[in-house]
Amino acid sequence: MSSSPVSDKPSESTPDFNNIHVVLVQTSHPGNIGAAARALKNMGIPNLRLVEPRTPFPSDEATWRAASATDVLERAQVFGSMEEAVADCGLVIGASARSRRMPWPVLTPRQCANHVVQDAGNNRVALVFGREDTGLTNEELQLCHYHVQIPANTEYSSLNLAAAVMVICYEVRVAMLEALAPEGSEAARREQRFAGDSVYNPDNESEFWDVPKADAHQLELFYQHLEKTLTDLTFHKPDNPRLLMQRMRRLFTRIRPDTMEINILRGILAYVDEHVKIANNKD
């Protein structure tokens, strides 16, 4: 297997999606080829390689299931053996559903993705999937540096081929995006818009949420108003508070209302106050 570096700057190892190849060996169902092409394009992986597809390729079924990923099918390279298909790849990881006769280093999909990221700057990387019924042969598995196993229900561990391709490619995408987004960059902020991590991330909130959060002072005014209104309603009995206000504070504080929401809530309290005043004055 050739391991000539793709880049002429061996010390430059920014991982590149263009170096990642998914290899499907002797696929039976053309629908799986099409669905796999769609999964690749969804996850930003441009290269598909087919080894001896067992039904004629290309086909209408593959094209239909590829949906808007027909370009991936059109660019797909076809080889006569797995050995030829991975010859120019510096890292080869093969999907394996169960342990075989000879133990081999096995990775989870997440660990597989980390390896891909480490090598996809300087090397072509191959992610290899076998036949729907029998997977990869022992000889083919021994052409791999690592095997990858998708954690699955022991009662039914056989994934559809295109579904397995999607899981591996999804983990690769997540790992690649993390590696490619420097801290605080536009790309990182854009990715955080979809990450929503810490649900309300102050760094990306103004881009995403439509109104600024209420500050602590506005919140405090709201709680004081709420407590007074609840007391006037006789719902809140100050001599027997029963943790009511604590629970109310915990309820509203933990989700950080924005200023419009606080204004609405205070407006509601004002309307309630008015009705309470009328009701009480007429008793």
Add this chain to the structure above:
Amino acid sequence: MSSSPVSDKPSESTPDFNNIHVVLVQTSHPGNIGAAARALKNMGIPNLRLVEPRTPFPSDEATWRAASATDVLERAQVFGSMEEAVADCGLVIGASARSRRMPWPVLTPRQCANHVVQDAGNNRVALVFGREDTGLTNEELQLCHYHVQIPANTEYSSLNLAAAVMVICYEVRVAMLEALAPEGSEAARREQRFAGDSVYNPDNESEFWDVPKADAHQLELFYQHLEKTLTDLTFHKPDNPRLLMQRMRRLFTRIRPDTMEINILRGILAYVDEHVKIANNKD
């Protein structure tokens, strides 16, 4: 629609696969239903719920694509609306491909899985997917506590429905197995359970929330009561609703009130109703 807590031990919150439900809304292609059933079984998730499948169900195509997961299809429940399908669920997460008119808290698949693990002890959890062409409607998305977005190629971000189901279920499986694994310290497991979620601060909260979350049906009753009370107060003018109820729903939904908090809020509304009645009768 039952709203009784799933467990009679609120302090016991070992997450349970049996509490996890995948909901498919108005699926067009029966092959996608079958493939989704297979993905569920592969990932150890037993429950499939279908809302108004757009082609007749069951069907040969669904059965064929389910492969050895036909038992999941046979147990699948069919509902007339998403609201009915999630009524007994304390956590509802909906798949959303793009941002909508009103921003909503968004999770990555990994964060989604962490939330599922946190809640799948005491609550039924619903993971909801929409139509192949148009996803979920705005109204359906507002029945969700969170939305989940799968990071995808901006040039082609539309995943096949069953492929999207597989990605979400895979992340759920990984998170569940980590949480259920006997090795590792109790503290480490607790930390993982809360990982990536700053809404629940483990420093000021018991490890297990003390009361089960209100399910979707209880929440819906609360919103209807709130809308009526706000209308009677003349605060909510039905001819010019100005997104008020949407904002209220978004505020309270993301708070994830527990059953005690919902009872308190409804009690407050009842007191308000009483005063409004008195005030109005005396005008």
